[in-house]
Amino acid sequence: MLASSAPRVVDIPHARLMTFSELRRSNYEESEIAAALRARHIVRVRHGVYASAAFWWTLKPWDRDVWKVRAHHLSSRSELIYTHVSAARLWGMDVWNATNDIHVAQRTRHGDNSAGVVRHKLMIPEEQVATQDGFRLTSKDRTVVDCAKLLPHELAVVITDSALHRGASRQGVSRILEEQAGYANISKARRVLAAANQLSESAGETRLRLKVMKWGFPPPTLQYEIDTAIGRHRADLAWPELMLILEFDGETKYNGTAPTDSVLLEERKRETALMECGWTFVRIRWPQLDHEASLRNRILRAYNNAVYTHGRPPAA
Template identity: 35%
Template sequence: MRHGGYRTVGGGADQGSDPHAAERRLAVDHVRAVHRQLVAPHVFSHESAALLWGCALWRAPARTHVVQGYRASGRAAADVARHRTPVPADQHAEIDGMPVTSLERTVVDCALTMPPLDALVVADSALRHGLDLGEARAILAGSRARNGRRRATWVLEHADAGAQSPWETWLRYVCLRAGMPRPATQVPVPTRLGEMHCDIGWPEWGLLAEFDGRSKYRDGALGAAHDGTTELLREKRRYEAIREAGHDPVRVLAVGGAGVDQVVQRLAARFPPDVRRTFRVNPMLPPP
């Protein structure tokens, strides 16, 4: 894992529904290795703490983040990011015997330092793990950080537990960055097969959108027993039932660069012209 730190390599473990499970396990094992080697008091923070809390991440962290009360020497290991901002006792927690920042402090640290999409993925996921948004806002208000406060405030204001995957957060971020009205998440749709839910939507305009994760159509994508063909047929029946109920969701695939602009154009075309004319790209939010 690092100089003097090793891990046992297993074989073929079921990664469940997380395509980045192997990267997450590697990052967590790196945190464990750092914990065992550090002698001075320390608290794991930022995306490292988010990992330990079980939060989703947009990308695996390149370094382990830790808060320590002293300045690192010039010979400090490059695989550890050290922070000196004090962590009050009520913002401490422990997970699997390792000291971490509280869930609320973790989200605030991420929101202050990470790109807004990355931070929003953490915040969305943290809400599903019991994040107290009011407490997180109080921690941000009391923070001495000078940079990133507007971005962090935006992240806390737009966090939504209804995003059930990082890509669903990505889709919502794309819409918000483009200046679209805030979408609802997990929009209920009554159908002949029962109530279905679409990832995001604007019910007042009858507009729904879904992220289509094509990886789930591969055998084993959601576990060893997962059958891709069965999943494809299930999704086909679901989509047909939604269409029969009078809806035509915009289906979005994972894209980058110019593809993001095309996603925005497809969605924007479904809004009434008077609403569309109000769209303005938020200059604070970089392209995903």
């Protein structure tokens, strides 16, 4: 008796999604697809949409959220516009602490009713809709407005900082807010825009700045440039008159991953060069942002020491 042949390994190209129908058209049997899932050679990103496991598990969690939106687009048969957090992710904006629900605006009553999809009944002018890689999504400016109206303040400012840093227009956002005057949560969205700063380069820098302002410190200068013996350094947040720097460790981003030895070595070199110039700094890593009392005390001690050394800053 001839032994039955082993099922083929399902091969999905790197950095690509494939639907169940595409796999079947590639001559994979249902049993082979099921076996590949059990063996963890492929992963189900969304119902009927798959990716190579070797690719999927190399992605950072926030990058996987982007690919989940792409998977939804592949699986959806409706005419959709991606909005809110989903649009922000597709634009490459920093999104922190938001759910991975898919946000869409539907034009018909018979749209997507699948799980994990938030449907918005929105009238979106065509000039506030963009097309990117086959996706229809809200423009950067409209995305900022929608997120600012929907999300808690800190989350919304993170997205707005990132959007402005990546080309959204403060004037364009203001214009949409004026057009929506009288709508729900417009005052909330205006406060988000007023708090935003396009010089912020990461979600961590934004969160740190918001905390510093909430605690009553004078507004720091962002991306302040300092010449040292080993070159020019840009401080994330600084009070130049006090020669005090708050440095957020971008290597940790959202998940608190420990920096590498090479990163730590470069940090020490920069810190030594800055100290030789008379600067004091407080280095802050991602997990410390959630321990407000201890973080505030660290910054307050450094600030008071700098005031004692250099004198009080001039009144604003």
